[in-house]
Amino acid sequence: MTVSAVRQDPRTGERGSPLAGRVALVTGGARGIGAAISRQLAGQGAAIAAGYRRGRDGALALAGEVESNGGVCTVHQGHVGSAYDCERVVGEVLDQHGRLDILVNNAGITVDKPVLKMSPQDWNEVVSVNLSGAFYLSKPALEHMVDRGSGRILNISSIIGQIGNVGQANYAAAKSGLFGLTMTMAREAAHALGKAGKLDDRGPGLTVNAIAPGFIDTEMVADVPERVLDRVKQQIPLRRLGQPEEVARVVAFLCEDASAYVTGQVWAINGGMEM
């Protein structure tokens, strides 16, 4: 496979459909940052498989929206904290779409409490969804991508994994853990491709990267007490929350074939909050 040219209109600078024919599984893909990623990848031509846990109506609405814009979107219920559900969902996507090119491990939850008040259950719940879920999904996805010799895995981490935060020991630990998982899978993916004789200098390759959004304007951040959020904004040089679309466009960039040389990295999108 050769690197597909990014179709760009020379007059308007508008790009065509660099992800046409690709299939992207986006967990938590119908809400917040995940929904923006689903829309962005669909806009670039990818068929979307949107994962959800409880919000069936929201997932169906997102699918309807993508399809009314001429795209393809299936919805998949599952709990990413369950290894069984993760394997089942990847199987469903392969059955329904015939391939999986892009996995976006986006689903995440918070149970914010100071360590002194955090129960082992609070800890385990957040770590299982935000960290173990990425492993459970990546394992079957990676197996398929190594067989095919190409793919993209994007782990949506957080600035909290880089700098920590009062009240978020479980979340910070899980989001930091995604950095180690990302770097290791990036190395293992390249190694596996090399062993299979599929490390093609000019192909799309099989890359694994992490994204570290800062405070983004979503329901999750809306739950942060106002006085805490005011203090957070004072720490952001751009003095505002980010928009989900500002994260989604970086994901789309990394999914393009021409981004094949970028792997094992952390992409921060945080208005300069951490630098």
Ligand code: CAA
């Ligand atoms: N940074 C610094 N200090 C903080 C803080 C923060 N982010 N959050 C809370 N504090 C301080 C409070 O100001 C308070 O200080 P004082 O005692 O000096 O007044 C102290 O910690 C205790 O706070 P509370 O009175 O609120 O105590 P609590 O036990 O009722 O709640 C808490 C503690 C659960 C941490 C609560 O303050 C809270 O929910 N904070 C917000 C946590 C947060 O920022 N979550 C981010 C969610 S968004 C997200 O996670 C997305 C992403 O990736 C960025």
